[in-house]
Amino acid sequence: xxxxxxxxxxxxxxxxxxxxxxxxxxxxxxxxxxxxxxxxxxxxxxxxxxxxxxxxxxxxxxxxxxxxxxxxxxxxxxxxxxxxxxxxxxxxxxxxxxxxxxxxxxxxxxxxxxxxxxxxxxxxxxxxxxxxxxxxxxxxxxxxxxxxxxxxxxxxxxxxxxxxxxxxxxxxxxxxxxx
Amino acid sequence: xxxxxxxxxxxxxxxxxxxxxxxxxxxxxxxxxxxxxxxxxxxxxxxxxxxxxxxxxxxxxxxxxxxxxxxxxxxxxxxxxxxxxxxxxxxxxxxxxxxxxxxxxxxxxxxxxxxxxxxxxxxxxxxxxxxxxxxxxxxxxxxxxxxxxxxxxxxxxxxxxxxxxxxxxxxxxxxxxxx
DNA sequence: TCCAACATGTAACATGTTACATGATTCA
DNA sequence: TGAATCATGTAACATGTTACATGTTGGA
Numbered sequence: 228x229x230x231x232x233x234x235x236x237x238x239x240x241x242x243x244x245x246x247x248x249x250x251x252x253x254x255x256x257x258x259x260x261x262x263x264x265x266x267x268x269x270x271x272x273x274x275x276x277x278x279x280x281x282x283x284x285x286x287x288x289x290x291x292x293x294x295x296x297x298x299x300x301x302x303x304x305x306x307x308x309x310x311x312x313x314x315x316x317x318x319x320x321x322x323x324x325x326x327x328x329x330x331x332x333x334x335x336x337x338x339x340x341x342x343x344x345x346x347x348x349x350x351x352x353x354x355x356x357x358x359x360x361x362x363x364x365x366x367x368x369x370x371x372x373x374x375x376x377x378x379x380x381x382x383x384x385x386x387x388x389x390x391x392x393x394x395x396x397x398x399x400x401x402x403x404x405x406x
Numbered sequence: 407x408x409x410x411x412x413x414x415x416x417x418x419x420x421x422x423x424x425x426x427x428x429x430x431x432x433x434x435x436x437x438x439x440x441x442x443x444x445x446x447x448x449x450x451x452x453x454x455x456x457x458x459x460x461x462x463x464x465x466x467x468x469x470x471x472x473x474x475x476x477x478x479x480x481x482x483x484x485x486x487x488x489x490x491x492x493x494x495x496x497x498x499x500x501x502x503x504x505x506x507x508x509x510x511x512x513x514x515x516x517x518x519x520x521x522x523x524x525x526x527x528x529x530x531x532x533x534x535x536x537x538x539x540x541x542x543x544x545x546x547x548x549x550x551x552x553x554x555x556x557x558x559x560x561x562x563x564x565x566x567x568x569x570x571x572x573x574x575x576x577x578x579x580x581x582x583x584x585x
Numbered sequence: 586t587c588c589a590a591c592a593t594g595t596a597a598c599a600t601g602t603t604a605c606a607t608g609a610t611t612c613a
Numbered sequence: 614t615g616a617a618t619c620a621t622g623t624a625a626c627a628t629g630t631t632a633c634a635t636g637t638t639g640g641a
Contacts, residue, residue: 228630229501230600236508246620259503266601268622291609291620303511310512313520314501316527321496322408324438324562326489329415330555332482333489341492348495376509379580383503383573390569394562401558407602409628425592445629447594470592470637 230270231279233260235298235306238280242297245271255359255377258352258384259317271296279305327398339402346395353388356381409449410458412439414477414485417459421476424450434538434556437531437563438496450475458484506577518581525574532567535560 237243237251248271249264251257262270271294274280279302285293298306323345330338363371363378371378416422416430427450428443430436441449450473453459458481464472477485502524509517542550542557550557 228599229499229504232501233504236504239508239511244620245622256504256507259498259500259507261497261499262600263602264620265603265622270600272622287620290618293620306508307511310505310508311516313523314505316524317498317500317502318440319438319496319498320408320440321438322411322493323496324559325408325412325415325435326493328435328438328556328559329418329485329489332418332486337490344492345495375580377507379577380503380507382576383570386569386573387566390565391562394565397561398558401554407627423592424594441628442630443592444594444631449628451594466592469590472592 229260230262230266231274232306232309233262234267234270234274235279235302235309238296238298239303239306242295244285244293244295246293255356255381255384258356259380274302278302335402335404339399342395342399342402346392346399349388349391349395353385353392356384356388360385408439409441409445410453411485411488412441413446413449413453414458414481414488417475417477418482418485421474423464423472423474425472434535434560434563437535438559453481457481514581514583518578521574521578521581525571525578528567528570528574532564532571535563535567539564 233252233256234248237248237256243251245264245268249262249267252261252267271280271282275282275296279299280296281299283295283297285295287293323341326333326341327338359381360378363374363381366374412431412435413427416427416435422430424443424447428441428446431440431446450459450461454461454475458478459475460478462474462476464474466472502520505512505520506517538560539557542553542560545553
């Protein structure tokens with residue numbers, strides 16, 4: 228349900244192509260929502276035929292043509308309606324935690340190996356988020372005001388990753404028997 | 407993909423019915439994976455016809471009959487194969503964060519109202535997890551050993567909720583302009 | 586008398602993933 | 614010469630949600 232609304236939130240700021248939006252899902256917004264490019268293109272098509280978006284083809288000489296989507300009044304209406312309805316609490320789905328939960332069936336060394344891989348991923352993700360934070364902090368106060376709310380979501384991303392990494396360190400010690 | 411494996415992990419410990427498993431998804435395991443009862447029943451049927459589970463009907467006089475599923479050797483094999491493959495990093499999907507990200511389009515009072523509702527939910531979830539932790543801590547050392555790995559996942563759940571609530575307090579202050 | 590817990594499902598629909606498909610440009 | 618980035622999609626399949634459907638027992 229919320230992919231549509233994630234796209235609307237992004238498009239409420241700027242018109243964008245499916246490709247642009249997919250890129251944004253790899254960046255900051257991707258921390259709390261994401262979708263494959265295939266799904267984004269499909270969804271944009273649906274939203275356009277529902278009248279939420281207008282689509283213009285931008286011809287580019289050096290690069291492939293772009294389909295630029297712009298939010299319509301109907302789209303803004305749909306966004307506002309959605310925003311004023313309560314959001315469902317989020318659901319966490321983490322396959323690694325299932326493995327850890329059922330990790331008795333696996334040698335400890337394997338569990339630790341996989342934990343280490345996840346630690347590497349989370350570190351990468353954390354430093355990416357911290358990079359965005361630095362960009363934000365380099366802005367003027369006025370510009371910061373504009374991104375006040377996105378910055379709040381970024382802060383949750385950062386603290387969640389830090390919390391995860393701290394937990395992973397403890398967990399690693401327990402698994403290696405150094406606890 | 408991982409619903410099957412969540413169920414296998416649970417069934418590797420004890421035979422259980424669809425209802426039992428659904429209840430477990432509301433408890434501790436539900437922190438990192440969950441499914442509706444409809445989906446669980448459907449999945450169990452699929453797994454049984456794949457030979458991963460055996461199904462026996464337990465006739466109860468005072469309550470409705472139960473279909474008790476038991477993991478087979480093939481099921482254990484599938485579980486082990488899955489456990490030894492790397493798990494994909496988890497994806498976070500939180501509609502409330504999209505709303506906050508795009509919250510410019512909404513009055514602050516509404517955002518705060520919704521934040522408060524989510525705070526209440528997270529507090530509830532935290533105290534539930536802490537209840538489970540207390541049960542764990544009441545066990546003997548030997549019993550604790552058995553649940554060592556599930557306890558690790560529980561600790562992540564608890565610290566995540568605490569982290570979320572701390573962030574929510576800060577966020578609330580920013581939104582009310584007391585920052 | 587009504588609600589919660591116990592117990593299992595079907596059907597329609599919505600959402601998301603994976604494999605496949607194309608083709609230009611830029612950088613190493 | 615080969616990979617990465619830009620740019621858009623189709624088709625098959627897997628997963629998940631919502632509405633509907635049924636019926637018992639025990640407690641407030």
